[in-house]
Amino acid sequence: MKLSNRVQKMEFSPIRKLVPYGEMAKANGVNVYHLNIGQPDIETPSTFFEGMKNFHDCVLKYTSSQGIEELINSFIKYYKQWDIEFEKDEIMITNGGSEAIMFALMAICDSGDEIIIPEPFYTNYNGFSEVAGVNIISFSTKAEDGFHLPKKEDIISMISDKTRAILISNPGNPTGVVYSFEEIKLLSDIAKEKDIYLIADEVYREFVYDNLKYTSALYMKDSLDRIILIDSISKRYSACGARIGLVASKNKHLMKQILKFGQTRLCVPTIEQLAATNLINTPKEYFNGVKKEYEERRNILYEYLSSIPGVICRKPAGAFYVIAKLPVKNAEDFAKWLLTDFSYKNKTVMVAPAEGFYANKELGKDEIRISYCLNKDALIDAMDLLKRALEKYKLMY
Ligand SMILES: Cc1ncc(COP(=O)(O)O)c(C=O)c1O
Known part of the structure; x- marks a missing residue:
């Protein structure tokens, strides 16, 4: 067959x-x-396992496809600590950051479209792109430059009329690069200039060393409608098996469209959402x-x-x-x-x-x-x- x-x-x-x-x-x-x-x-912080005890129903029901309100509220509170403002309809809970990437690509690309990624990149971006029928167009970043971005012209030269987004992981897997404010600004400027999205995979946000300052793509206030955030509790709280992540954007229209994908898979596991709600309340310390x-x-x-x-x-x-x-x-x-x-x-x-x-x-x-x-x-x-x-x-x- x-x-x-x-x-x-x-x-x-x-x-x-x-x-x-x-x-x-x-x-x-x-x-x-x-x-x-x-x-x-x-x-994994004990707050996760304690949160599991918050399940008291006799039936383990589906939740809403967007995710439970308590969890979305927990994330909203968490982002505030990073000076990032989200409203409830700008976040959708997903099965890990993995599903969030998949949904983002499926929502903005048709088969044969392209996304631009600095390489080396998180290898599963290949798999997600394959499933979505999207072609990855990469530009090289080099160890000798600490895997930082090349010049604007080098990035722009990779963009065609099929390009729908630039996708980055910051801090980077596998490179460990942490992009500067100027680099994130450069990417968001390019996205604006070329009228494409910037997908920012920020699942390692907390793990930045040498007293470097972290710049989220969401700090680029003039491009917020084209920024799609990928996030996850997997690495942040050592909770990979919980399979809790999210896709978020200030572009409410886009988020409404992404919800359709969420509805096809009905929901993210109920008890894990409850546990994650409590986990995200873990003190910042x-x-x-x-x-x-x-x-x-x-x-x-x-x-x-x-x-x-x-x-x-x-x-x-x-x-x-x-x-x-x-x-x-x-x-x-x-x-x-x-x-x-x-x-x-x-x-x-x-x-x-x-x-x-x-x-x-x-x-x-x-x-x-x-x-x-x-x-x-x-x-x-x-x-x-x-x-x-x-x-x-x-x-x-
Ligand atoms: C950069 C990056 N994004 C997303 C993921 C997906 O993680 P998860 O689906 O567990 O949230 C990973 C996992 O290794 C990763 O390294």
């Missing part, structure tokens, strides 16, 4: 594609450090400790990685990932080999080959993405394993 061209064209996620090899290694008794996935190990922890991990990881002969990387300024260039021809082969042929003291590491984070097939072949969602001791051990593995690999290949 026939399969769609769409599904056949789609690639497996580079973050998860090596999992079967990891499972094999584990079955052989090898302990695998997961540096491949952005699954935080930090405890919670982030001080979490941010400090990630910043320390980032420092350890960066120092260790840069000391490995032949490894090149930039210190990320935000989120919890780093892109590292390895002294190997093909990072995916190496990543697979780490799981199939290498172990030291019965331990090895799983990393994400970076090729899948690029649209340009020539780029990222010798790079990996490492996530620092592991505790410091585990990170140091994992880096030691990576160093030993590279030494051994160099002798063999």
Whole structure:
């Protein structure tokens, strides 16, 4: 029987594609450090689990497709702390940031339309675009520039009459870039000039280091009708499994249209919405400790990685990932080999080959993405394993 061209064209996620090899290694008794996935190990605040107890009905009903009012109100309060003003009809709760991205693309693009993304980019943008029939047109950002944006002309040159939006992740996954006020202003100016949307994926908003100031796309007051915010509690509160995110925009007409997609999937899980309502009330101080922890991990990881002969990387300024260039021809082969042929003291590491984070097939072949969602001791051990593995690999290949 026939399969769609769409599904056949789609690639497996580079973050998860090596999992079967990891499972094999584990079955052989090898302990695998997961540096491949952005699954935080930090405890989910107890406010989430307490919030679950706020469910008292005898029937577990659907909620409204937009999401429960209490949760939307919690988010409105949260955004106020960031000087962002939303009204109730400007937010729709989604199944994670993932569904929010999907809905945003589906609402503004027709099949064959284009979106502009700086690369390397969050690999699932590829998958969402594939499902929506949207073509990604990327422009490169480079490690040597800290993955900051190129000149305005370089971005504009990628825009055609099929372009519907610029999509960014800020802070960036996988680069760790944190865009400056001027960069966000540049993107919003381009969006205005070219009459397109700016989709701002801000799921890592809290994770900005080195005392840098965070600029939300929603600070661009003169472009608010074209800014679509993607957000999620997954990373912010270590609550990936809750599957609670949102799509929001000051463009009420757009939000009304997006609601149609929400209605087809009826609603987001009821109990998780209740729990998230309480979770978002977690005092802001919670982030001080979490941010400090990630910043320390980032420092350890960066120092260790840069000391490995032949490894090149930039210190990320935000989120919890780093892109590292390895002294190997093909990072995916190496990543697979780490799981199939290498172990030291019965331990090895799983990393994400970076090729899948690029649209340009020539780029990222010798790079990996490492996530620092592991505790410091585990990170140091994992880096030691990576160093030993590279030494051994160099002798063999
Ligand atoms: C940049 C970015 N956006 C969105 C998501 C989606 O997260 P979720 O669907 O769990 O909210 C992720 C997850 O890794 C991400 O890194």
